[in-house]
Amino acid sequence: MENSKPKLKLAVYWASACGGCCVSVLDVHEKLFDVVAAADLVFWPIALDIKYRDVEDMPDKHIDVTLFNGAVRNSENEHMAKLLRQKSKILVAYGSCSHLGGIPGLANFSTKGELFRRIYSESESTVNPDNIVPLPEYEVKEGILTIPEFYNDVRSLAQVTDVDYFIPGCPPQTERLLEVFTAIVSGAELPPKGSVIGADTKTQCDECIRKKTENKRIKKFYRPWEIEDDGITCFMEQGVICMGPATRAGCGYRCIKGNAPCRGCYGPPDRVTDPGAKMMSAVAGIIDEKEPEEISRVLVDLVDPAGLFYRFSLPVSLIRRKLVC
Numbered sequence: 054m055e056n057s058k059p060k061l062k063l064a065v066y067w068a069s070a071c072g073g074c075c076v077s078v079l080d081v082h083e084k085l086f087d088v089v090a091a092a093d094l095v096f097w098p099i100a101l102d103i104k105y106r107d108v109e110d111m112p113d114k115h116i117d118v119t120l121f122n123g124a125v126r127n128s129e130n131e132h133m134a135k136l137l138r139q140k141s142k143i144l145v146a147y148g149s150c151s152h153l154g155g156i157p158g159l160a161n162f163s164t165k166g167e168l169f170r171r172i173y174s175e176s177e178s179t180v181n182p183d184n185i186v187p188l189p190e191y192e193v194k195e196g197i198l199t200i201p202e203f204y205n206d207v208r209s210l211a212q213v214t215d216v217d218y219f220i221p222g223c224p225p226q227t228e229r230l231l232e233v234f235t236a237i238v239s240g241a242e243l244p245p246k247g248s249v250i251g252a253d254t255k256t257q258c259d260e261c262i263r264k265k266t267e268n269k270r271i272k273k274f275y276r277p278w279e280i281e282d283d284g285i286t287c288f289m290e291q292g293v294i295c296m297g298p299a300t301r302a303g304c305g306y307r308c309i310k311g312n313a314p315c316r317g318c319y320g321p322p323d324r325v326t327d328p329g330a331k332m333m334s335a336v337a338g339i340i341d342e343k344e345p346e347e348i349s350r351v352l353v354d355l356v357d358p359a360g361l362f363y364r365f366s367l368p369v370s371l372i373r374r375k376l377v378c
Contacts, residue, residue, distance in 0.1 A: 061117040064096035068123025068130040069157045074148035077224035091238045111140050120147040124157045125208045129201035138214040146210040149223040149318045154368030158207045161367050161374035165205040220251045223318035252303030257315045260302040263287045270341035274354040288314040299331035318365050327371045329362035
């Protein structure tokens with residue numbers, strides 16, 4: 054009897070993230086049987102009782118594919134990023150947090166000290182009269198207790214180790230994951246190392262079917278709940294910020310189909326260096342005012358532009374973090 058093709062060894066790791074990327078792996082539904090038929094899960098902490106030391110004992114390049122989701126927030130995340138790089142043939146930055154820094158990366162608008170003060174001393178629900186904060190090491194009579202070190206900066210996976218491919222999204226679309234997995238299983242020729250896969254090179258605006266005019270002009274910005282969306286017209290032309298001009302296509306513009314503006318989770322297309330700068334340019338091009346004071350009046354309605362334009366990408370942007378003087 055002819056030997057069957059050996060199964061791939063697959064790993065999934067959850068660093069600093071919400072868990073949605075791990076759920077998206079399960080969202081393949083009945084296709085999960087195809088995945089299980091082609092691959093053995095050798096490491097997935099939320100689903101399998103496998104310890105870090107088991108991974109450390111694996112031979113180098115033992116794992117065929119690792120889906121690493123989540124940003125690098127602490128020393129544990131960094132250790133596992135470098136360890137899984139060593140043990141994996143293909144390391145994939147899976148999802149916005151791993152790809153770009155994601156929502157956790159918004160913490161770079163603050164310092165570690167500011168975050169600790171807010172969380173452990175100043176929040177409305179905190180009772181901590183002694184101002185106790187976590188320490189990487191603490192000595193008790195039984196010995197020294199250790200926890201991961203909390204870093205000042207949130208980083209993307211590629212900022213701490215070498216990455217083969219990037220699958221964007223918050224979370225990535227399940228269909229794209231299956232396409233990539235099928236390509237690897239079938240032995241199909243993969244894109245060049247460093248490519249963003251499971252996505253497109255166009256922008257969301259290129260793909261979106263909402264009606265647009267050539268010379269759109271607005272005099273006021275609105276938050277989505279402040280207007281009644283007509284379901285037809287471009288969000289930007291209704292005065293609602295949509296990240297479509299600075300965001301890679303490939304998700305099927307699902308948020309927009311659900312009558313919500315694009316959030317930017319697929320990251321910038323190849324030709325856009327910085328999504329925030331691109332959005333500032335897009336906003337500047339549609340304000341129907343010429344005098345500086347009138348432009349300032351319009352911009353007052355643009356709530357939290359830094360958090361909005363860099364919602365998923367601050368750690369890999371040109372500004373990267375809040376400057377400490």
